[in-house]
Amino acid sequence: MSVDSALRASLRAQAREFAGDVLAHARAVTDPLPTATERYRATRPFYRQMVEAGFLRRLIPQALGGDGTGASATAALAEELVAGDPSVALNLFSTGLGLAPLLRAGSPAQRARFLPPFLATTGTPLASLALTEPGGTANLDEPGGLRTTARRHDDHWILNGEKQWVSHATGWDGTGPDLMTVVCRAGDEPDPRRSLALLLVPGPIQGLVVTEILEPLGHRAHLLPRFSLVDVRVPTANLVGEVGDGLGIVGAAFGGALIGACAAGVMRAAFDVALQFARTDRRGGPVPVIDHQGVGFLLADVKTRIEAVRSLTARACAALDRGSPGAEELSVHAKVFGSETAVQVLVDLMRVIGVDSYGHHLPLAGLIQDALAYPLFSGGNIGFRRRRLQALLADPAYDPWSTMDED
Numbered sequence: 001m002s003v004d005s006a007l008r009a010s011l012r013a014q015a016r017e018f019a020g021d022v023l024a025h026a027r028a029v030t031d032p033l034p035t036a037t038e039r040y041r042a043t044r045p046f047y048r049q050m051v052e053a054g055f056l057r058r059l060i061p062q063a064l065g066g067d068g069t070g071a072s073a074t075a076a077l078a079e080e081l082v083a084g085d086p087s088v089a090l091n092l093f094s095t096g097l098g099l100a101p102l103l104r105a106g107s108p109a110q111r112a113r114f115l116p117p118f119l120a121t122t123g124t125p126l127a128s129l130a131l132t133e134p135g136g137t138a139n140l141d142e143p144g145g146l147r148t149t150a151r152r153h154d155d156h157w158i159l160n161g162e163k164q165w166v167s168h169a170t171g172w173d174g175t176g177p178d179l180m181t182v183v184c185r186a187g188d189e190p191d192p193r194r195s196l197a198l199l200l201v202p203g204p205i206q207g208l209v210v211t212e213i214l215e216p217l218g219h220r221a222h223l224l225p226r227f228s229l230v231d232v233r234v235p236t237a238n239l240v241g242e243v244g245d246g247l248g249i250v251g252a253a254f255g256g257a258l259i260g261a262c263a264a265g266v267m268r269a270a271f272d273v274a275l276q277f278a279r280t281d282r283r284g285g286p287v288p289v290i291d292h293q294g295v296g297f298l299l300a301d302v303k304t305r306i307e308a309v310r311s312l313t314a315r316a317c318a319a320l321d322r323g324s325p326g327a328e329e330l331s332v333h334a335k336v337f338g339s340e341t342a343v344q345v346l347v348d349l350m351r352v353i354g355v356d357s358y359g360h361h362l363p364l365a366g367l368i369q370d371a372l373a374y375p376l377f378s379g380g381n382i383g384f385r386r387r388r389l390q391a392l393l394a395d396p397a398y399d400p401w402s403t404m405d406e407d
């Protein structure tokens with residue numbers, strides 16, 4: 001076993017133990033609470049324990065002071081934590097998403113100023129990436145595709161606009177996260193390739209007005225608000241890269257391979273429940289239901305699909321870690337195939353258990369609600385991911401088998 005894979009195996013083992021000991025109890029704490037805000041706030045002790053376990057530091061590369069060792073290790077962490085509780089795990093990985101632009105394209109001065117709270121193994125620091133807007137952002141690369149504006153005023157940018165579905169945008173107390181990275185259109189240039197920009201906005205945010213708390217189908221302990229940014233003043237020193245860099249940085253931040261790992265985690269959690277049921281429950285018949293060929297074949301087929309998603313995700317992560325030319329394509333496949341397979345697998349596992357899976361006394365009903373987000377978020381599969389794949393295939397320079405560099 002190489003040093004890298006030994007380290008990854010040890011991280012996976014630590015995360016799996018944490019998921020079983022800590023996260024597996026989160027749903028029982030959060031689910032009975034009546035509002036999304038209460039459920040979200042109830043995750044704070046779990047979030048603190050993830051920080052103390054060093055999992056937030058794992059999302060920050062070693063070169064920048066964290067313990068991150070690349071996409072494969074992050075995927076192992078995501079798969080295990082999601083298998084414990086998808087909602088609470090998403091709280092951690094949303095902070096990773098919020099930090100992604102700073103990690104990828106921030107200046108040394110910006111990192112020195114904003115990263116330290118996220119490198120500590122204490123507290124509950126939150127970061128947020130504010131892209132999505134009412135009216136949609138799938139056409140981010142078209143003029144008018146993004147409507148939040150930044151106007152230059154001396155040594156500040158003045159931000160105005162509306163956002164929605166942004167994880168952690170409220171922070172724990174409604175005043176915003178410790179760091180919000182806002183995607184906006186800077187100046188009057190209509191071409192997004194020359195105008196999209198990212199601004200780092202530390203909390204508490206003067207001018208953040210939460211207008212609504214959305215009630216999502218799944219991820220019930222995750223808070224997704226709609227909010228306005230009203231004359232938010234941001235020093236020009238907080239611009240990430242240059243005006244016009246926004247499109248590339250945002251595209252890279254919404255990494256697809258991680259969603260493949262989340263999909264694997266949610267499928268595993270559901271599979272364990274369905275397998276246990278099938279092996280032990282007879283439903284009043286003479287044999288455990290797994291002995292009925294229809295059930296046995298369905299479970300076998302589901303396991304094949306889970307392994308396929310795990311393998312594809314592992315290849316995408318290996319390509320990302322090596323900087324291989326096929327990394328972008330494999331990541332899109334992992335996101336699209338992994339997320340859509342997860343939804344189908346959850347439906348099939350509910351069929352194995354039958355009507356009892358339809359109640360919230362078993363975890364499958366909650367897990368399918370969580371899984372339904374995967375094809376829709378981090379760039380919806382239709383509007384964004386599939387289109388990215390289509391663009392890749394249509395490019396005359398495209399080499400369909402550059403992905404085989406991994407084999």
Ligand SMILES: Cc1cc2nc3c(=O)[nH]c(=O)nc-3n(C[C@H](O)[C@H](O)[C@H](O)COP(=O)(O)OP(=O)(O)OC[C@H]3O[C@@H](n4cnc5c(N)ncnc54)[C@H](O)[C@@H]3O)c2cc1C
Pocket residue numbers: 094097128129130131132133135136137138139164165166167168216219222224373376377378379380381382383384387
């Ligand atoms: C749990 C959860 C957490 C989230 N966290 C965040 C976050 O932290 N930050 C954040 O910014 N967002 C977040 N989101 C929003 C999420 O990332 C969205 O997926 C993303 O903004 C894109 O939405 P969309 O594709 O539905 O875009 P929309 O613009 O709303 O498009 C909707 C639909 O229109 C069609 N469409 C539009 N344009 C095209 C096109 N050019 N080609 C083909 N079809 C098209 C497609 O059918 C598409 O599905 C979160 C969402 C959820 C559910």
